[in-house]
Amino acid sequence: MSFIRKYRKGNKVYLAEVESRRIKGKVVQRFLRYVGKQADGRTVLSASISDAQVDEVKLYGPLLVLHHLAEEIGLREHLGPYANEILSMVYAHCIDYRSVNHMRTWFARTDLHWMLNLEQLTEDRLLRAMDFLEKDDGEQLQRAIFQSVKQRYRLQNSGVIYDVTNTYLYGKKCPLGKLGHDKEGVAGRPLIQIGLGVTLQEGIPVFHKTFDGNIGDSRTLHDLITTFRGYGLASGTIIYDRGVTSGRNIAEMKALKWETIGGIPLIPVVQKFWRPVLSKALRLPFADRVQLNQTTFYVTTRRYRLNRVWGTLYLCFNPRQQVDLRDSRREEIAQAQQRLREGKTIKSGLEKFFQARGALLLNVLHQAEEFDGYSCIFSTRPRPKAELVRLYFDKDVVEKAFRSLKGVVKLQPIRHWLAQRVTAHVFICYLAYLLLALLKFRLRPLALSPQQALDELHTMYKVYLRDAKHGFQISRVVTLSKKQETILKTIDRKLLKAKN
Numbered sequence: 001m002s003f004i005r006k007y008r009k010g011n012k013v014y015l016a017e018v019e020s021r022r023i024k025g026k027v028v029q030r031f032l033r034y035v036g037k038q039a040d041g042r043t044v045l046s047a048s049i050s051d052a053q054v055d056e057v058k059l060y061g062p063l064l065v066l067h068h069l070a071e072e073i074g075l076r077e078h079l080g081p082y083a084n085e086i087l088s089m090v091y092a093h094c095i096d097y098r099s100v101n102h103m104r105t106w107f108a109r110t111d112l113h114w115m116l117n118l119e120q121l122t123e124d125r126l127l128r129a130m131d132f133l134e135k136d137d138g139e140q141l142q143r144a145i146f147q148s149v150k151q152r153y154r155l156q157n158s159g160v161i162y163d164v165t166n167t168y169l170y171g172k173k174c175p176l177g178k179l180g181h182d183k184e185g186v187a188g189r190p191l192i193q194i195g196l197g198v199t200l201q202e203g204i205p206v207f208h209k210t211f212d213g214n215i216g217d218s219r220t221l222h223d224l225i226t227t228f229r230g231y232g233l234a235s236g237t238i239i240y241d242r243g244v245t246s247g248r249n250i251a252e253m254k255a256l257k258w259e260t261i262g263g264i265p266l267i268p269v270v271q272k273f274w275r276p277v278l279s280k281a282l283r284l285p286f287a288d289r290v291q292l293n294q295t296t297f298y299v300t301t302r303r304y305r306l307n308r309v310w311g312t313l314y315l316c317f318n319p320r321q322q323v324d325l326r327d328s329r330r331e332e333i334a335q336a337q338q339r340l341r342e343g344k345t346i347k348s349g350l351e352k353f354f355q356a357r358g359a360l361l362l363n364v365l366h367q368a369e370e371f372d373g374y375s376c377i378f379s380t381r382p383r384p385k386a387e388l389v390r391l392y393f394d395k396d397v398v399e400k401a402f403r404s405l406k407g408v409v410k411l412q413p414i415r416h417w418l419a420q421r422v423t424a425h426v427f428i429c430y431l432a433y434l435l436l437a438l439l440k441f442r443l444r445p446l447a448l449s450p451q452q453a454l455d456e457l458h459t460m461y462k463v464y465l466r467d468a469k470h471g472f473q474i475s476r477v478v479t480l481s482k483k484q485e486t487i488l489k490t491i492d493r494k495l496l497k498a499k500n
Contacts, residue, residue: 056463056464057461057462057463057464058109058110058111058461058462058463058464059095059109059110059111059458059461060110060111060460060461060462060477061457061458061459061460061461061484062091062094062095062454062457062458062460063091063095063110063111063112063115064115064457064460064495065439065453065454065457065487065488065491065495066090066091066094066095066435066439066454067087067091067115067116068491068492068494068495069435069438069439069442069491070087070090070435072152072438073145073148073149073152073438074148075087075145075148075431078141078144078145078148079133079141080132081132082125082128082129082132082133084116084117084118085118085121085125085126085128085129086129086130086133086428086431087116088103088107088112088116088118088121088126089103089126089129089130089428090428090431090432090435091112091432091435092106092107093428093429093432094432094435094436094454095454100123100126100127100130101123103121103123103126104121104122104123107121111462127421130420130421130424130425130428131420131421131424133424133427133428134420134421134423134424134427135420138209138423138427139207139227139230140230142206142207142208142231143207143227143230143231145431145434146206146207146231147231149204149434149438153202153204153438153441155199155201155202155204156201157236158199158200158201158236158237159199159200159201159236159237159238159239160197160198160199160200160206160236160237160238160239161197161198161199161200161203161238161239161240162195162196162197162221162224162238162239162240162244163195163196163240163241163244164193164194164195164196164217164220164221164243164244165193165194165196166191166192166193166194167191167192167194192210192211192212192422192426193210193211193212193217193220194208194209194210194211194426195208195209195211195220195221195224196208196430197224197238198437200236200237200239200391202437202441203437203440204434204437204438204441205430205433205434205437206231207224207227207231208426208427208430209223209224210422210423210426211223216243217241217243217244218243218244218245218246218248218249220244221240221244221249222246222248222249222252225249225252225253225256236258236259237258237259237260237261237381237391238253238258238259238260238261239260239261239262239391239392240260240261240262240263241262241263242262242263242264242265242376243263244262245262245263245264245265245378246307247306247307247308247309248307249262250262250306250307250309250311250378250380251307251308251309253380254309254380259379259380259381260311260378260379260380261377261378261379261380261383261388261391261392262377262378263375263376263377263378263392264306264313264376264377264378265376266371266374266375266376270376271370271371273302273304273313274302274315274374274376277300277302277315278370280300284298284317284319285298288300288385290316290385290386290389292389292390292393292394293394295318295320295393296318296319296320297316297317297318297389297393298316298317298319299314299315299316299317299385299388299389300314300315300317301313301314301315301382301385302315304378306378309380310380311378311379311380311381311382312378312379312381312382312383313376313377313378314376314377314378314379314385314388314389315374315375315376316374316375316376316377316389316393317373317374318373318374318375319373320373321372321373322372322373322374323373325369325372325373326369326372329365329368329369332347332350333350333353333360333365336350336353336354337354337358337360340354340358341358352364353365353368377392436450436451437450439453439454439491442490442491442492443487443490443491445490446486446487446490448487453487456483456484456487457484457487457488459478459484460477460478460480460484461477461478462475462476462477462478463475463476463477463478
């Protein structure tokens, strides 16, 4: 069998077709013919095969980048015997994933069989890979991967942002799926919950876990707290939304020497606490003014104890949000009044604003409007108002992560009905988001998102040429645009050499 080999002569690199033969027990290579040379990092074919025919054109550029990022953190070593099958699905989720049974067709259009040393990828092998991934110790695997990321990218122990989302299943037999309040607005389908923690500064995922669809947000964090130490994060700050906050979670994080910043729902007991100072806050003292991007807040603070943990309670008032909320509510009430006059039904929840004969109950309206535009945050450590507002309200990195999981990474559709395959599917999406987050970290000098960079590299094909006369094959990457070269150079200069 013949193949192409590089020969170096002085400062020049030549390409030749050679054939391996075994002579007296030793493997020797016999020169067959000169193919071409490499100049300025590019292959220049000899005149003898300049009329070679195009045999195949494979997707290459985006996969080159994703595979490089995965190799940097040793992902293949972490994932075990089915690593190549798992990585093929991870890369597909970053680019153009549809479903497991479409993977074989997609795989054939790519150059992954060389990168991953995979031949004849089948649906059965992919499903066995998913089963293996679920049976492996997911917590230990995540910890090992994060340690590799932390070491390679020199991440700071700044803290963690945690949030929970739910997503729906197409099948109705999965034991994880439970009916509940769907944040995506899809009614009637069973849900699963996904908890996700990302680093405070970089937005790089640290851990995730899949839960039954009817578990409360605060309980998901409680279930993860017991494994928190294993991620090698020194004491820092954990930030989460009001749905996750509970006195128990705050106390347990405090015991781990972690500080908490958490949203507090404005339930009656909290409203009662703030009501005596509300009139003063309404005067909007200039000293309480905090600007965050295009939004203005007025922040009042008081000492507060939550489940035996003392901290600072921040009441944040957003005047623009107050106006928007009141205008929206009053518009709905006005429309409801008109429908009542016409004897028609009104939107659910608006009945409380009207008497039996349709007259507006102003006292109920004023109660509903009392805390419009206000949000409440609890911090176990006192912080300057501007810092607190920035940390809490600028925490949309995890919300963007969920949007990426559901959009770019294509968490949906989840068609599996076995619980272990649903869990494995979410894990694969988590790994895909990890690679996109690392790509975003590398692209910081450029005004490009990870998806924009991968789209730009989509036309970076590898072309396989075949010499019809002699029968040998040689590959060549199409000429790169300046923008493609800039992207590769920004990620890692080594990629400019690897493209050949």
